[in-house]
Amino acid sequence: MNAMTIPETLPEGFRRIEWAYRRPRWRRMVQIVMLLASEGVSTVVELVRLMNIDNKSVHVALNSMLDLLDPLVESFSFSAGAKGRIRVVTLTDYGKALARALGVEPVESDWEKIVRLHNGEVQTRHAAVVLMAAYQARLRGWKAEVMPFDPQETPWFQPDLKLTDPEGWFYYCEVETHSRVKPKKWARMREVNLIVPTPTARNWMVQRLRAMGIPGRATDLRTLAQQAKAGELSRFWLEKW
Numbered sequence: 489m490n491a492m493t494i495p496e497t498l499p500e501g502f503r504r505i506e507w508a509y510r511r512p513r514w515r516r517m518v519q520i521v522m523l524l525a526s527e528g529v530s531t532v533v534e535l536v537r538l539m540n541i542d543n544k545s546v547h548v549a550l551n552s553m554l555d556l557l558d559p560l561v562e563s564f565s566f567s568a569g570a571k572g573r574i575r576v577v578t579l580t581d582y583g584k585a586l587a588r589a590l591g592v593e594p595v596e597s598d599w600e601k602i603v604r605l606h607n608g609e610v611q612t613r614h615a616a617v618v619l620m621a622a623y624q625a626r627l628r629g630w631k632a633e634v635m636p637f638d639p640q641e642t643p644w645f646q647p648d649l650k651l652t653d654p655e656g657w658f659y660y661c662e663v664e665t666h667s668r669v670k671p672k673k674w675a676r677m678r679e680v681n682l683i684v685p686t687p688t689a690r691n692w693m694v695q696r697l698r699a700m701g702i703p704g705r706a707t708d709l710r711t712l713a714q715q716a717k718a719g720e721l722s723r724f725w726l727e728k729w
Contacts, residue, residue: 492526494518499589505560509552516549518590521560524579525587530599531619532575537627550577558582566612574616598622598634605635606648613665617709618648621663621683624712625651628721636660649683651724659705664693671700680704681725687711690726698729705729 553560560583565575584594602608608615622632636650647660661681690708705728
């Protein structure tokens with residue numbers, strides 16, 4: 489079965505979802521399960537992008553998935569700093585079991601990987617910026633992999649994101665939530681690919697990295713979001729030096 493083929497009826501053990509909700513609702517719920525399982529995305533904005541429907545419809549479906557006796561998803565929100573709040577969703581064991589019953593083996597989600605490798609449940613603002621940076625890159629047709637390292641194999645190499653542009657060029661990126669430079673961290677780098685929340689933070693950090701003689705490129709989420717809203721998706725990096 490194609491990963492995104494929504495079944496006409498659900499497998500045994502999951503039929504009560506059909507009984508509890510009308511057909512359009514439960515089919516959308518199943519679509520979300522299959523997308524979360526196959527794509528590994530973890531935010532509502534990513535689901536809206538992938539499903540190409542309005543934000544309200546996704547929230548209605550997600551809330552239904554939470555109302556089940558055995559919920560299909562877990563959902564929570566936390567502060568993303570200047571970007572307000574971000575809603576994260578992840579499959580429960582029951583949701584993963586449904587995906588497997590439909591022929592989709594769940595991949596490790598962005599959120600699960602951030603929790604495993606970067607204490608995402610504690611460093612929530614940093615996690616939010618990583619997730620939103622991945623979203624902005626994917627919105628522009630780039631590939632995004634959060635925490636692209638194995639701490640057992642490369643304990644000295646722990647970037648926050650690996651981004652790959654449509655031409656195949658890839659960038660290991662550092663996400664910073666504050667306007668500060670850590671000399672010991674940056675001094676060992678030959679090049680910096682920097683992602684920060686705001687233009688002010690970007691300008692401050694770029695000035696100091698230039699002064700340290702470290703070349704690189706930088707972007708900020710506020711500007712990317714403004715450009716995306718205006719339909720401008722031609723670039724991800726906003727400056728290079």
